[in-house]
Amino acid sequence: MNKVALVTGGTRGIGESISKLLNENNYTVIASYNSNDEAAQKFASKNEIEIKKWDVSSYEETKIAIEKLKSKYGQIDILVNNAGITKDAPLHKMKKEKWDAVINVNLNSIFNLTSNVINDMRDNGFGRIIHISSVNGQKGQFGQTNYSATKAAMEGFSKSLALESASKGITSNVISPGYINTEMVAAIREDILSSIIETIPAKRLGESNEIAEMVLYLVSEKAGYINGATFSINGGLYMD
Numbered sequence: 001m002n003k004v005a006l007v008t009g010g011t012r013g014i015g016e017s018i019s020k021l022l023n024e025n026n027y028t029v030i031a032s033y034n035s036n037d038e039a040a041q042k043f044a045s046k047n048e049i050e051i052k053k054w055d056v057s058s059y060e061e062t063k064i065a066i067e068k069l070k071s072k073y074g075q076i077d078i079l080v081n082n083a084g085i086t087k088d089a090p091l092h093k094m095k096k097e098k099w100d101a102v103i104n105v106n107l108n109s110i111f112n113l114t115s116n117v118i119n120d121m122r123d124n125g126f127g128r129i130i131h132i133s134s135v136n137g138q139k140g141q142f143g144q145t146n147y148s149a150t151k152a153a154m155e156g157f158s159k160s161l162a163l164e165s166a167s168k169g170i171t172s173n174v175i176s177p178g179y180i181n182t183e184m185v186a187a188i189r190e191d192i193l194s195s196i197i198e199t200i201p202a203k204r205l206g207e208s209n210e211i212a213e214m215v216l217y218l219v220s221e222k223a224g225y226i227n228g229a230t231f232s233i234n235g236g237l238y239m240d
């Protein structure tokens with residue numbers, strides 16, 4: 001039977017590429033989304049992938065959504081914590097709403113999702129959990145105290161989870177993309193984005209598929225000994 005993969009924020013950007021590539025490789029994929037119905041419908045019309053709308057920053061909504069998915073699919077074998085937002089502003093101008101929104105969507109969501117699938121994974125003796133972080137969680141970025149804090153926190157979460165779960169056949173790993181050719185990056189002011197690209201040794205944005213290919217490997221049975229690791233995919237922008 002196909003393994004079942006839940007990709008949050010799975011209908012657009014990096015998540016869209018992950019959903020499609022897993023689906024092409026015989027995983028049963030559910031792509032969650034929260035707000036952009038039009039993009040989600042377009043995605044659904046082109047792919048044989050179930051889309052499911054809920055707010056991953058809500059514990060209650062997430063619990064209910066996962067219960068429904070489990071009654072339909074039996075279990076979630078693979079979780080890709082990909083949903084994320086930016087609300088950039090330097091801290092001296094940052095309103096609490098921007099801080100809270102980013103913490104809730106990017107960070108609290110990973111508790112909401114992971115805590116609702118982890119016990120089944122433990123019982124089944126198999127699980128793959130991938131957290132999509134960011135180069136800006138590793139190096140910091142002007143205007144992103146909120147976003148960088150959540151992306152750095154993902155690494156601590158992932159490593160602790162790896163320690164707790166390794167003996168049960170579960171892996172938890174982080175992928176840390178650089179600036180990828182998505183709507184999120186396209187929203188950066190043009191002159192600022194050009195100057196960022198100048199600092200990338202590869203002199204270009206990354207493509208979503210360059211992230212999805214790593215996800216495909218990490219969720220496979222072959223990758224069972226990779227745990228608590230972080231994979232930077234950033235064109236050389238930051239090396240650690």
Ligand code: CAA
Nearest residue numbers: 086088089090134135136141142143178179184185189192
């Ligand atoms: N380093 C040092 N100083 C900087 C700076 C930087 N990187 N960027 C701006 N400044 C300075 C400016 O020179 C300016 O100084 P003066 O007032 O002396 O002229 C001052 O800070 C204000 O700059 P802005 O005009 O840019 O300020 P703003 O309030 O209009 O905009 C901002 C702030 C929205 C954060 C804007 O700077 C910005 O969009 N920056 C890019 C942030 C970014 O990279 N976001 C990534 C989004 S994509 C993503 O997050 C995906 C991923 O994972 C990579």
